[in-house]
Amino acid sequence: MSGFKYLREAVYEANMEIARERLAKVTFGNVSGIDREAGVVAIKPSGVPYHQLTVADIVLVDLDNQVLEGGMRPSSDTKTHTLLYKHFPEIGGVCHTHSTYAVAWAQAQKAIPNLGTTHADHLVQAIPVTEVMTDAAIQGDYELETGYQIIHKMGEEGLSYQEIEMILVACHGPFSWGKDPAKAIYNAVVLEEIAKMAFLTLQINPESTTIKQALINKHYFRKHGKDAYYGQGC
Amino acid sequence: MSGFKYLREAVYEANMEIARERLAKVTFGNVSGIDREAGVVAIKPSGVPYHQLTVADIVLVDLDNQVLEGGMRPSSDTKTHTLLYKHFPEIGGVCHTHSTYAVAWAQAQKAIPNLGTTHADHLVQAIPVTEVMTDAAIQGDYELETGYQIIHKMGEEGLSYQEIEMILVACHGPFSWGKDPAKAIYNAVVLEEIAKMAFLTLQINPESTTIKQALINKHYFRKHGKDAYYGQGC
Amino acid sequence: MSGFKYLREAVYEANMEIARERLAKVTFGNVSGIDREAGVVAIKPSGVPYHQLTVADIVLVDLDNQVLEGGMRPSSDTKTHTLLYKHFPEIGGVCHTHSTYAVAWAQAQKAIPNLGTTHADHLVQAIPVTEVMTDAAIQGDYELETGYQIIHKMGEEGLSYQEIEMILVACHGPFSWGKDPAKAIYNAVVLEEIAKMAFLTLQINPESTTIKQALINKHYFRKHGKDAYYGQGC
Amino acid sequence: MSGFKYLREAVYEANMEIARERLAKVTFGNVSGIDREAGVVAIKPSGVPYHQLTVADIVLVDLDNQVLEGGMRPSSDTKTHTLLYKHFPEIGGVCHTHSTYAVAWAQAQKAIPNLGTTHADHLVQAIPVTEVMTDAAIQGDYELETGYQIIHKMGEEGLSYQEIEMILVACHGPFSWGKDPAKAIYNAVVLEEIAKMAFLTLQINPESTTIKQALINKHYFRKHGKDAYYGQGC
Numbered sequence: 011m012s013g014f015k016y017l018r019e020a021v022y023e024a025n026m027e028i029a030r031e032r033l034a035k036v037t038f039g040n041v042s043g044i045d046r047e048a049g050v051v052a053i054k055p056s057g058v059p060y061h062q063l064t065v066a067d068i069v070l071v072d073l074d075n076q077v078l079e080g081g082m083r084p085s086s087d088t089k090t091h092t093l094l095y096k097h098f099p100e101i102g103g104v105c106h107t108h109s110t111y112a113v114a115w116a117q118a119q120k121a122i123p124n125l126g127t128t129h130a131d132h133l134v135q136a137i138p139v140t141e142v143m144t145d146a147a148i149q150g151d152y153e154l155e156t157g158y159q160i161i162h163k164m165g166e167e168g169l170s171y172q173e174i175e176m177i178l179v180a181c182h183g184p185f186s187w188g189k190d191p192a193k194a195i196y197n198a199v200v201l202e203e204i205a206k207m208a209f210l211t212l213q214i215n216p217e218s219t220t221i222k223q224a225l226i227n228k229h230y231f232r233k234h235g236k237d238a239y240y241g242q243g244c
Numbered sequence: 245m246s247g248f249k250y251l252r253e254a255v256y257e258a259n260m261e262i263a264r265e266r267l268a269k270v271t272f273g274n275v276s277g278i279d280r281e282a283g284v285v286a287i288k289p290s291g292v293p294y295h296q297l298t299v300a301d302i303v304l305v306d307l308d309n310q311v312l313e314g315g316m317r318p319s320s321d322t323k324t325h326t327l328l329y330k331h332f333p334e335i336g337g338v339c340h341t342h343s344t345y346a347v348a349w350a351q352a353q354k355a356i357p358n359l360g361t362t363h364a365d366h367l368v369q370a371i372p373v374t375e376v377m378t379d380a381a382i383q384g385d386y387e388l389e390t391g392y393q394i395i396h397k398m399g400e401e402g403l404s405y406q407e408i409e410m411i412l413v414a415c416h417g418p419f420s421w422g423k424d425p426a427k428a429i430y431n432a433v434v435l436e437e438i439a440k441m442a443f444l445t446l447q448i449n450p451e452s453t454t455i456k457q458a459l460i461n462k463h464y465f466r467k468h469g470k471d472a473y474y475g476q477g478c
Numbered sequence: 479m480s481g482f483k484y485l486r487e488a489v490y491e492a493n494m495e496i497a498r499e500r501l502a503k504v505t506f507g508n509v510s511g512i513d514r515e516a517g518v519v520a521i522k523p524s525g526v527p528y529h530q531l532t533v534a535d536i537v538l539v540d541l542d543n544q545v546l547e548g549g550m551r552p553s554s555d556t557k558t559h560t561l562l563y564k565h566f567p568e569i570g571g572v573c574h575t576h577s578t579y580a581v582a583w584a585q586a587q588k589a590i591p592n593l594g595t596t597h598a599d600h601l602v603q604a605i606p607v608t609e610v611m612t613d614a615a616i617q618g619d620y621e622l623e624t625g626y627q628i629i630h631k632m633g634e635e636g637l638s639y640q641e642i643e644m645i646l647v648a649c650h651g652p653f654s655w656g657k658d659p660a661k662a663i664y665n666a667v668v669l670e671e672i673a674k675m676a677f678l679t680l681q682i683n684p685e686s687t688t689i690k691q692a693l694i695n696k697h698y699f700r701k702h703g704k705d706a707y708y709g710q711g712c
Numbered sequence: 713m714s715g716f717k718y719l720r721e722a723v724y725e726a727n728m729e730i731a732r733e734r735l736a737k738v739t740f741g742n743v744s745g746i747d748r749e750a751g752v753v754a755i756k757p758s759g760v761p762y763h764q765l766t767v768a769d770i771v772l773v774d775l776d777n778q779v780l781e782g783g784m785r786p787s788s789d790t791k792t793h794t795l796l797y798k799h800f801p802e803i804g805g806v807c808h809t810h811s812t813y814a815v816a817w818a819q820a821q822k823a824i825p826n827l828g829t830t831h832a833d834h835l836v837q838a839i840p841v842t843e844v845m846t847d848a849a850i851q852g853d854y855e856l857e858t859g860y861q862i863i864h865k866m867g868e869e870g871l872s873y874q875e876i877e878m879i880l881v882a883c884h885g886p887f888s889w890g891k892d893p894a895k896a897i898y899n900a901v902v903l904e905e906i907a908k909m910a911f912l913t914l915q916i917n918p919e920s921t922t923i924k925q926a927l928i929n930k931h932y933f934r935k936h937g938k939d940a941y942y943g944q945g946c
Contacts, residue, residue: 035437036430037475038362057475086466086474108362110437114444117360118452126585127650128506128576145458152462181455182361196504203503203578209448210582214677218586221649224613228620232554240554241505241525269905270898271943272830291943320934320942342830344905348912351828352920379926386930415923416829443916594819595884596740596810664738671737671812678816682911686820689883692847696854700788708788709739709759 014050014079017043018068021052024103024191025068029060031199033107036060040085041105043191044095049073051092055082086153093157094187098171101187103194108183111205112198115139116178122208124220129204130229131240132175136220137201138163139178160185173234176201248284248313251277252302255286258337258425259302263294265433267341270294274319275339277425278329283307285326289316320387327391328421332405335421337428342417345439346432349373350412356442358454363438364463365474366409370454371435372397373412394419407468410435482518482547485511486536489520492571492659493536497528499667501575504528508553509573511659512563517541519560523550554621561625562655566639569655571662576651579673580666583607584646590676592688597672598697599708600643604688605669606631607646628653641702644669716752716781719745720770723754726805726893727770731762733901735809738762742787743807745893746797751775753794757784788855795859796889800873803889805896810885813907814900817841818880824910826922831906832931833942834877838922839903840865841880862887875936878903 024041028034037060042053052068069080073092077084085091091104115122115137122137124130129137140159147155160177163169175197176186184205186197211218220226233240258275262268271294276287286302303314307326311318319325325338349356349371356371358364363371374393381389394411397403409431410420418439420431445452454460467474492509496502505528510521520536537548541560545552553559559572583590583605590605592598597605608627615623628645631637643665644654652673654665679686688694701708726743730736739762744755754770771782775794779786787793793806817824817839824839826832831839842861849857862879865871877899878888886907888899913920922928935942 035433055476083473083476108437110440111444113360113362113441114448117441117445117455118449120449125649126581128581131506142456143459145456148456148458148462152466181359181459199503203576206578207581207585209444210579210677211585213447213681214582215586215588221585222610222613222616224616225611225649228616232620239551242523242551269901289944317941317944342905344908345912347828347830347909348916351909351913351923352917354917376924377927379924382924382926382930386934415827415927443912447915593883594815596815599740667737671810674812675815675819678813678911679819681915682816683820683822689819690844690847690850692850693845693883696850700854707785710757710785 014045014048014052014070017045017050017052018065018070020191021054021068022063022065024105024195025054025063026060027195028105028107028198031202033109033198033202035108039105039107040087041103041191041195042085042088042091043103044101046102050078051088051095053084053088053091055080055084056086058082087156089151089153090157090160090185093154094160094185097157097161098187100172100189102189103191104185104187105191105194105198106183106185107198107202109198109202109205111209112178112184112202113182114209115205116183117181119180121178122205124226125208125211125218126221127225127229128207130221130226131233132197132200132204132230133173134226134230135167135169135174137176137178137204138167138169138174140180142180156182248279248282248286248304251279251284251286252299252304254425255288255302256297256299258339258429259288259297260294261429262339262341262432265429265436267343267432267436269342273339273341274321274325275337275425275429276319276322276325277337278335280336284312285322285329287318287322287325289314289318290320292316321390323385323387324391324394324419327388328394328419331391331395332421334406334423336423337425338419338421339425339428339432340417340419341432341436343432343436343439345443346412346418346436347416348443349439350417351415353414355412356439358460359442359445359452360455361459361463362441364455364460365467366431366434366438366464367407368460368464369401369403369408371410371412371438372401372403372408374414376414390416482513482516482520482538485513485518485520486533486538488659489522489536490531490533492573492663493522493531494528495663496573496575496666499670501577501666501670503576507573507575508555509571509659509663510553510556510559511571512569514570518546519556519563521552521556521559523548523552524554526550555624557619557621558625558628558653561622562628562653565625565629566655568640568657570657571659572653572655573659573662573666574651574653575666575670577666577670577673579677580646580652580670581650582677583673584651585649587648589646590673592694593676593679593686594689595693595697596675598689598694599701600665600668600672600698601641602694602698603635603637603642605644605646605672606635606637606642608648610648624650716747716750716754716772719747719752719754720767720772722893723756723770724765724767726807726897727756727765728762729897730807730809730900733904735811735900735904737810741807741809742789743805743893743897744787744790744793745805746803748804752780753790753797755786755790755793757782757786758788760784789858791853791855792859792862792887795856796862796887799859799863800889802874802891804891805893806887806889807893807896807900808885808887809900809904811900811904811907813911814880814886814904815884816911817907818885819883821882823880824907826928827910827913827920828923829927829931830909832923832928833935834899834902834906834932835875836928836932837869837871837876839878839880839906840869840871840876842882844882858884
């Protein structure tokens with residue numbers, strides 16, 4: 011299975027970024043990546059502190075959550091990751107953190123309104139928050155149901171997973187995704203910063219509301235889509 | 245007494261973690277550990293800055309607070325630590341910090357409600373806050389009485405010290421414990437993060453209340469007890 | 479074009495200071511510098527993360543935004559920078575960040591009142607916030623219009639760009655400038671700190687208002703103008 | 713004058729601690745120390761960034777603010793420092809920072825109430841805030857008058873400079889002092905932490921008030937005075 015070395019390494023680096031960007035304490039949080047052709051998912055092992063994590067610790071599982079390779083148990087959130095890979099066919103990485111401000115919004119059960127261009131650079135809509143799970147779902151296959159909460163919320167509001175790459179799970183915390191593990195953790199970094207900015211904005215001026223649509227569109231489409239002109243165009 | 249080298253080292257490392265995690269300024273805070281068989285407690289010396297602390301500075305005392313070995317005076321909070329060891333027979337480490345958000349909740353004399361899964365991953369109940377001490381207790385054997393405040397609060401609310409490994413002493417700050425010094429400081433790190441998340445949650449939505457019992461139980465019992473499946477199961 | 483090595487280096491250093499002072503996440507923010515004699519502007523390339531940035535990546539453009547040298551596309555905010563150079567003839571550097579507290583004030587659409595001497599050491603007036611741009615301006619030449627928003631706000635309030643070296647663009651974030659790139663980023667650091675102090679001041683005492691004019695003048699003029707006596711007088 | 717090498721070094725170290733503890737941005741803040749026998753004060757030069765500061769840059773002045781040795785201009789706040797040395801005969805160091813939370817309380821013109829044991833470990837009373845200076849004083853010998861504001865506030869409230877080693881100058885920021893430069897900067901670190909804790913406490917529970925006198929006295933006197941038992945007793 012040495013062919014997945016690139017995937018393990020990318021997943022390892024993305025997990026270490028959680029610690030470097032201080033998006034979770036001790037062992038919390040996890041990033042995965044997928045090799046779509048092989049149907050192989052690489053993910054952080056459960057409960058391992060970041061300063062002890064090595065590339066060799068990254069666990070390989072299939073989309074049915076069966077361990078393919080690895081001496082450790084995969085993240086307890088593995089079923090959430092694999093469900094997202096099944097329902098969002100174009101994503102290559104998933105990230106879950108317990109970053110402080112994003113968790114606070116998730117605990118407050120409030121979507122984060124689009125209050126400025128830092129937000130609009132990354133998505134048009136508010137950052138959604140899922141419904142609170144039913145007792146039956148919690149007591150059932152909890153981590154799988156967490157994935158369904160995300161998918162249902164996206165569907166219910168008609169949100170595109172290619173456009174909205176981040177969400178808050180109510181009473182829990184943020185999940186994000188993207189074309190690869192690096193983009194998934196990038197989105198987690200951005201989400202935490204947007205969450206902090208929105209918190210402070212509303213403390214300074216509780217009357218602040220969503221910025222005008224023209225400004226949102228301008229910022230979003232200068233970074234996304236066929237007319238984008240931000241970045242190096244690759 | 246070279247037989248306690250492992251204990252001194254574990255206590256030294258746990259104390260240094262206070263500084264690394266910025267849970268106390270300058271000399272504040274202290275961690276201890278116990279060798280149950282020998283009845284020997286290792287603890288930080290009083291008033292020594294973290295950047296000067298060495299393994300050799302760690303003081304050994306018995307459960308009656310008598311210094312067994314060490315050229316320095318033990319932490320002024322030693323009597324609180326030893327009382328907890330006497331009343332909580334299965335713990336192996338105790339930690340006291342002045343971490344900012346936990347102190348703020350202690351000074352506000354408010355228990356920290358269970359507002360999300362980061363909290364529920366570690367304990368079911370609110371993080372309790374003790375009563376304010378009577379003048380007589382303060383003017384008596386203060387550090388011993390601090391320990392009694394903790395024990396009484398746990399007893400009064402029927403809380404298990406094996407389940408609730410952290411508490412706020414009113415107007416003062418947090419104490420935590422665990423199976424060894426590393427777990428005691430781990431709990432101090434977690435408590436500070438939960439305290440910050442709860443503060444922010446209530447700033448964003450002052451109506452936030454304790455999350456549903458099913459969600460608390462799910463998160464607590466996936467990490468604790470015989471059916472736990474988080475971590476590497478060791 | 480090796481003659482502009484000094485300029486590229488100064489601009490590179492000022493950009494790296496954004497990352498070191500944590501004034502923007504990932505790729506956000508940019509600093510430029512100008513060689514007035516040659517009419518050459520050096521600026522950060524678009525969308526490059528700070529940890530990957532090199533001196534060689536700095537792009538040279540003219541005041542009409544044409545790339546003179548550099549293998550990468552210049553910052554998408556280049557037109558804002560060049561417009562400021564055209565209208566503020568004595569400045570040598572421009573800086574744009576997404577620093578958290580300054581963005582929060584910009585998103586809240588509130589000028590930052592002069593609440594203390596840290597503010598007065600750097601400017602007499604409140605830190606201004608522009609008007610929200612019209613839809614027509616947003617949909618037109620957006621980055622150029624961003625520059626005009628700044629210039630119009632300064633003109634409308636009769637503010638001197640030599641005295642007020644920082645401004646908030648509504649719903650977006652801070653811009654600052656100065657005699658060279660180092661001063662532009664210095665002003666960004668100062669603005670973020672003033673923004674945080676003002677936020678906290680108003681949280682502690684919502685009645686806080688602009689400090690007395692005599693105190694403002696004293697602090698401003700001990701650092702600026704012919705009677706200044708702060709610093710080493712060079 | 714090589715005899716004052718120890719003093720320059722102590723003052724240099726205490727100034728660098730301002731930067732290490734992030735108690736001021738760029739060039740703000742300054743620490744001095746005095747050789748009482750010689751009447752020589754060593755102080756930071758004005759406007760020098762911490763990362764450029766060297767031991768050789770520390771300026772020596774006498775109590776009349778005349779430069780005795782040093783190629784640079786002393787801190788613009790020198791007159792405040794020397795006045796405090798004249799009026800507080802037992803102090804050996806003075807520190808002024810622009811630390812964020814202490815400045816916020818100073819700008820809010822509120823004394824910091826004694827809300828917990830972290831505060832009580834260091835002083836019994838609230839941390840005082842001076843009156844706002846009159847226009848005449850501001851326009852007169854401003855830095856000298858800043859010192860008088862401090863001295864008058866202490867006198868007016870009957871506060872002992874040996875017990876209260878920190879104060880807020882209204883609309884400006886914190887000053888602290890102590891037996892040597894290291895204690896002066898130690899007090900600045902403590903003040904900033906107390907200021908942050910008090911801010912958060914009042915956000916969590918706006919009804920919080922001064923803790924009971926018995927608890928204040930217990931904590932203060934276990935660290936100060938003839939019956940102190942905190943620390944190593946030297």
